[in-house]
Amino acid sequence: MSTLTLKDARAPFALLSEQNAALFSELATPCYVIDERALIRNCDILASLAKNTGAKILLAQKAFSNYDFYPLLSNYLAGTEASGLYEARLGAEQMKGKETHVFCAAYGEKEFDEILKYADHIVFNSPAELKRFGPAAKSAKKSVGLRINPECSTQKSAHAIYDPCAVGSRLGVTLKNWREQMSESEVRLLDGLHFHTLCEQDSIDLEITLRAVEEKFGFVLSDMKWLNMGGGHHITRPGYDIKRLENCITRVKERYNAEVYLEPGEAVALNAGYLLSRVRDIVKNGGYDTAILDTSAACHMPDVLEMPYTPPLYGACEEKPAFVYRLAGPTCLAGDVIGTYGFDRELRRDSLLIFGDMAIYTTCKNNTFNGMPLPDIWRLGENGALFRLTSFSYEDFKSRLGRRDTI
Numbered sequence: 001m002s003t004l005t006l007k008d009a010r011a012p013f014a015l016l017s018e019q020n021a022a023l024f025s026e027l028a029t030p031c032y033v034i035d036e037r038a039l040i041r042n043c044d045i046l047a048s049l050a051k052n053t054g055a056k057i058l059l060a061q062k063a064f065s066n067y068d069f070y071p072l073l074s075n076y077l078a079g080t081e082a083s084g085l086y087e088a089r090l091g092a093e094q095m096k097g098k099e100t101h102v103f104c105a106a107y108g109e110k111e112f113d114e115i116l117k118y119a120d121h122i123v124f125n126s127p128a129e130l131k132r133f134g135p136a137a138k139s140a141k142k143s144v145g146l147r148i149n150p151e152c153s154t155q156k157s158a159h160a161i162y163d164p165c166a167v168g169s170r171l172g173v174t175l176k177n178w179r180e181q182m183s184e185s186e187v188r189l190l191d192g193l194h195f196h197t198l199c200e201q202d203s204i205d206l207e208i209t210l211r212a213v214e215e216k217f218g219f220v221l222s223d224m225k226w227l228n229m230g231g232g233h234h235i236t237r238p239g240y241d242i243k244r245l246e247n248c249i250t251r252v253k254e255r256y257n258a259e260v261y262l263e264p265g266e267a268v269a270l271n272a273g274y275l276l277s278r279v280r281d282i283v284k285n286g287g288y289d290t291a292i293l294d295t296s297a298a299c300h301m302p303d304v305l306e307m308p309y310t311p312p313l314y315g316a317c318e319e320k321p322a323f324v325y326r327l328a329g330p331t332c333l334a335g336d337v338i339g340t341y342g343f344d345r346e347l348r349r350d351s352l353l354i355f356g357d358m359a360i361y362t363t364c365k366n367n368t369f370n371g372m373p374l375p376d377i378w379r380l381g382e383n384g385a386l387f388r389l390t391s392f393s394y395e396d397f398k399s400r401l402g403r404r405d406t407i
């Protein structure tokens with residue numbers, strides 16, 4: 001359970017008034033609600049960081065790509081970061097007039113030609129990719145970068161699948177590979193370097209990583225126009241040490257006379273969304289009371305199982321609860337369990353539950369396993385009004401599987 005308290009303005013439910021919660025009871029579940037005020041709260045922090053340091057901050061779209069909010073975000077951010085063609089196109093089309101950056105572990109030939117239409121910065125993952133696509137990117141006047149791997153693990157082993165510095169990682173060029181595979185003509189193609197090694201981490205870990213980057217790749221940094229420090233900076237989390245981050249950025253800018261980019265995903269939309277669900281049934285077995293909901297961890301909050309973590313729940317009591325329930329999904333997966341929570345009231349059929357921090361890695365990562373419907377997405381405006389952004393149906397499930405009666 002979350003250790004955050006409601007007193008902190010950045011906690012998952014800090015901006016959720018009784019009024020909002022009452023409005024939510026009108027909505028059909030399951031559905032996501034994205035909270036505009038919470039996005040603005042995060043963006044204010046990011047924009048002040050950019051102002052204090054001159055760093056450029058991009059939205060990593062893989063965490064949050066609800067483009068209805070891009071015009072709002074573009075008031076605060078320098079642009080978007082993409083993991084491939086579709087995200088690059090979405091960023092270029094929906095955050096107009098801002099920068100579009102792309103990194104992909106390996107580009108496809110056809111895909112790459114199209115990426116040239118949308119991206120301003122293109123980052124390659126290996127000397128071979130740079131050799132293959134770099135010249136075309138250069139002649140299309142793109143800013144060209146290479147991802148490096150400082151081989152400096154700062155993540156707890158629990159998150160090994162998110163550690164690009166793990167032994168044998170395919171992500172980024174190690175110093176050894178650079179020495180063996182980078183000729184002078186390839187180095188000349190480069191405008192910048194990129195590293196991404198963090199996940200939900202504080203700036204002390206960036207400082208440690210930056211030291212490794214400078215030790216290993218310092219010899220080339222002065223020749224670069226920019227250094228992109230990737231994502232995984234938990235900047236908008238209560239308690240994050242922003243001063244140390246600012247010092248890291250300022251030092252790089254001064255020492256190497258380089259532009260600094262950050263591309264957080266989570267930090268942009270942290271604690272800025274809710275997933276609403278209702279109880280369908282209660283099953284008692286083996287000492288557990290399990291409430292089966294109309295939402296699924298596997299389908300609608302996949303990181304709960306993948307990370308794994310237990311999401312915050314509105315109104316759950318942390319101390320001496322009168323009732324304890326395990327909350328679980330309706331799918332066939334035995335492990336489709338969200339977590340165990342305490343309550344001061346008994347849950348019944350149709351009880352409304354509000355999960356917090358549900359704007360990131362959800363709406364752009366969910367799936368229709370078991371034929372589960374996709375939850376609709378609502379926008380909770382700054383003025384407290386609700387506006388529906390999507391309307392999913394059986395057709396969204398069916399159209400991904402075939403087109404027998406549509407062609």
Ligand SMILES: *Cc1c(COP(=O)(O)O)cnc(C)c1O
Pocket residue numbers: 060062063081103196198199200230231232233263264265266267
């Ligand atoms: C995942 C990723 C990000 C964003 O990471 P967050 O943890 O959401 O901040 C940024 N850049 C790259 C290259 C990534 O792979």
